[in-house]
Amino acid sequence: MSWLKYLWILCPMLVLGQYNTWTKLNNVGLGKRERATGFAIGSVGYLCGGVDTAEVIHKDLWAYDPVADSWSQKANLPGSPRRDAVSFVINNFAYVGTGMDSLSGPTGNTLKDFWRYNPQTNSWSAIADFPGFGGQGIYFATAFSVEGKGYLCGGKSGPEAYSNQLWEYKPSNNQWMQRANFPGGVRYQLLSFAVGNKGYVGMGTDQNIFKKDMYCYDPGSNSWQAIAPFPAYERASATTFTLHDRGFVCLGNNGGLLKDLIEYNPATDLWTLRAEYGGSNRKGAISFVIDNKAYVGTGKGVSGKKSSWYVYEPSNYVAIEELASQIKIYPNPCVESIEITAPSNEISKLKLYSSSGTVLYSSDYNHFTTHTIDLCKWNAGTYILWFETSDGQIIQKKINKI
Secondary structure, eight states: GGGGGGGGOOSSSSSSTTTSSSEEEEOTTTTTBSEEEEEETTTTEEEEEEETTOEEEEEEEEEEETTTTEEEEEOOOOSSSOOOOOEEEEEEEEEEEESSSSSSGGGSOOEEEEEEEEEETTTEEEOOOOOOOHHTOOOOOEEEETTTTTEOOOEEEEEEEEEEOOEEEETTTTTTEEEEEOOOOOOBBBEEEETTEEEEEEEOOTTTOOOOOOEETTTTTTTTEOOHHHHHHOOOOOOEEEETTEEEEEEESSSSSEEEEEEEEETTTEEEEEESSSOBBBBBEEEEEETTTEEOOOOOTTEEOOOOOEEEEOOHHHHHHHHHHHEEESSBBSEEEEEEEOOOOTTTEEEOOOSSEEEEEEEESSSEEEEEEEOSOOOSSEEEEEEEEETTTTEOOOOOOO
């Protein structure tokens, strides 16, 4: 596969303005917690279950108000206390289930029960148990929702008992149906996010081998396809979220704890490194999205469990796309050279990358509106033009030399 399929761009850790930035909020009101599950319904975020600093496993539910930056307790999950459960949201209802009821897998119960939460009545109701993996229950799985259906993939049922199964839950008939197996093999502590009408699943670990492969699942055709390889460290126990039709992977564990943030754009099949998480390195955190902002926190760091809480404001994609439309490259495809026209007061830097990832050309772009690059000394093929704006945003354009 061409390097262009997994080109990633190192953006500045901090950028000017209010975009691609993390802001610290009040600590999570319930105290330090890891291995909880998080979701948002409308303008309210939720945290459910997990493990506290006393190593007690919980089944409590807490609601987060982003306007007041405060937490309030809601009705407990009716089932057992649990860690490493999954959740997804469909039509303003949350679905929470599976997990483990003890700190040690061999001495605990792997759970298969599932529950629906109604925020209007602050009440829970049981739904069909998760039937996968022989009905033994599962934990360390991942879940997402697409077009009114929930999906649960992978996980662990016991010592050396790992899954690559994918199951679909349909609320209209309260039934689970097995779908095409995850193609990357058995996996637990894996991650997922949904963009549009597709789910994206990967990474995690199988028997302590950390993974970095990623796949796209299309429910319409019940099929999987590999996407651009993840360009950063392999990892497990990461957190994810979706903003502006892009998926984000943040934090995690690969033998050491991580704090990077990487964005995936399905439209281009490209990954881009974004601003590092505002807090310390950690794993087992939660995340949810409210009003086009991502809220990420809790988890376990080097010094123990965390209660710190941050909000991420993504890049200004509307402005970027408008600016990208103003950048003109002629001719493309080209034979010898290209001419680039871009708004001089917006573009600050320009680079040309080869298909192997080598920077072939680099220049400031402050004092002119037309720029010429001679490609005669380079072979025919595909190249990437990389533009950095004055406020640190990134634009990429493909160039074909014939």
